[in-house]
Amino acid sequence: MDEQHLHELFGVDIDNASSRSAEYKYLEEHIPEYIKRLKSRGTTRRSLYEEYLKNRPQGYSYYSFCLYLRREIEVKVPVVRIDHIAGDQMYVDFAGDKLYLSDEKTGDKVPVEVFAAILPCGQIxxxxxxxxxxxxYLYSSRQSQVCRNKARRD
Structure with missing residues (x-):
């Protein structure tokens, strides 16, 4: 296999800028824009890749495109590792956009928020x-859950 193909498969960094292909240079120039656009709602890696292929029909495979994108994101975005003790903490929040439930009697859409809680150690x-x-509603949500759990035990 040629060096570029090995680089795609195993991610070996090529220090010599002159040995980088024109394809890699093109992608390297556009990755910051792609990362910025990924933050927009509705933008996916797949949609960015399809746009990339329109400009570069002989470009990288989807896997390689995502690999280069992920590497750049990992370098730019700091990551913090948090160790958890089982049962020590619970994270709570409201998730995503509003959803709608249908009223059984009228059929009207009733907007609702989604309350989410997670025990990070066990992913419960x-x-x-x-x-x-x-x-x-946050308090009543928690109280109703406690009451249901207590009723199950009794």
Whole structure:
């Protein structure tokens, strides 16, 4: 295999800039724009790759494209590792966009927020649809869960 193909497969860094292909140079110039656009809602790696192929029909494979993109993101975005003690913490938040439930009687769409809680050590999750993000719904969501669990034990 030629050096460029080995580089694609195993990610060996090529220090000599002159040995880099024109394809790699093109991608290297456009990766910052791709990373910026990935933050936009609705933009996927696949859509960026399809756009890349329109400009470069003989370009990299989807796998290689994503590999170069991921490497650049990993270099630019700091990552923090957090060690968890089982049962020590629970993370809670409201997830994503509003969803809608259908009212059984009228058929109207009722907007709801999705309350999410996770125990990070065991990846145990809990979700519940609530009317809004107000405190009383956060508390009542938690209380109703405790009551249901207590009822199951009794």
């Amino acid at each position: 999750t809990y979700y519940e649809a609530v009317p809004s993000q107000k405190k009383e």
